Amino acid sequence: MPHDHSDHPHALLPPEPALRVKALETILTRKGLIDPAALDEIIDTYQNKIGPQNGARVVARAWSDPAFKAALLADADPVLADLGYYGRQGEHMVVVENTPQQHNMVVCTLCSCYPWPLLGIPPGWYKSDAYRARAVREPRKVLADFGVMLPAESAVRVWDSTAEVRYLVLPMRPARTEDMDEAALAALVSRDSMIGTALAHAPQKKSGASG
Amino acid sequence: MTECISHSAPEPAFLEPWHAQVFALTVHLNEAGRFSWADWVERFSTTLRRHGLARDLDGGADYFNAWLETLEAFLVEAGTASPREVELTQRDWEEAYLRTPHGEPVHLAG
Numbered sequence: 119m120p121h122d123h124s125d126h127p128h129a130l131l132p133p134e135p136a137l138r139v140k141a142l143e144t145i146l147t148r149k150g151l152i153d154p155a156a157l158d159e160i161i162d163t164y165q166n167k168i169g170p171q172n173g174a175r176v177v178a179r180a181w182s183d184p185a186f187k188a189a190l191l192a193d194a195d196p197v198l199a200d201l202g203y204y205g206r207q208g209e210h211m212v213v214v215e216n217t218p219q220q221h222n223m224v225v226c227t228l229c230s231c232y233p234w235p236l237l238g239i240p241p242g243w244y245k246s247d248a249y250r251a252r253a254v255r256e257p258r259k260v261l262a263d264f265g266v267m268l269p270a271e272s273a274v275r276v277w278d279s280t281a282e283v284r285y286l287v288l289p290m291r292p293a294r295t296e297d298m299d300e301a302a303l304a305a306l307v308s309r310d311s312m313i314g315t316a317l318a319h320a321p322q323k324k325s326g327a328s329g
Numbered sequence: 330m331t332e333c334i335s336h337s338a339p340e341p342a343f344l345e346p347w348h349a350q351v352f353a354l355t356v357h358l359n360e361a362g363r364f365s366w367a368d369w370v371e372r373f374s375t376t377l378r379r380h381g382l383a384r385d386l387d388g389g390a391d392y393f394n395a396w397l398e399t400l401e402a403f404l405v406e407a408g409t410a411s412p413r414e415v416e417l418t419q420r421d422w423e424e425a426y427l428r429t430p431h432g433e434p435v436h437l438a439g
Contacts, residue, residue, distance in 0.1 A: 136347035141418035245388030
């Protein structure tokens, strides 16, 4: 964080937990148990390289390519590995498809298990007790909080992630997107739509001359 | 208000640098084969449950405080970093920050 107060005579002291983490890092490095360069690589990956754009790419491909979608729903791991998306913790990925009859929503009641390779680091609300407890107990109310109103005939299924299995929701493809390519489709796919707390965005109406 | 799940603003992957550091440390130790991720999740979720008894956790700083506490306990149990070692090294870092002129990189002495 850039910090430029010239009235500090010494370096700004980090908060107490930050010093505890630095202490662990020092001890483990001295014992040869960790490689500081590997830590930097992990941080860079999760901060800059992976995020919901990965999942959005997968969703857009599934919307465009029926064979890809069938393979993805049948056994996601090899399909995702082909795209370079695989869990470094050895977890399995399961993709669950939204339909007019069933809306899917993902939670981790244990802690915050999440499909990191596809969505990056989970948002704060996903890790909060409020979401973790309420998603299972009253999913429709949680969806309403997120502004999602489902038709009464649509069931809601909540998938509880574990250390071994992580879920990605395949949202329904919005109407009037038939002529869109994968890149344009991916832009409609938000992070929350792949957790199941939002729907995919409707395409922007073309401005200017149209009937 | 605790029941309200706010979700409107986009947020960075990590709110504070040490959140990223403790996350990376844990992932690295797992990838180096020091413990299985299932084992980590079991311990971490136990800590979260314990912390969550007194009040609703917001998923922000308290989440990574629980994370750090879990990792520290794990390393104590494994005989990798004793509480005394952590305390002394933490103090070394604190002193290093206090004696380093503002704007210069902070290093441990010796």
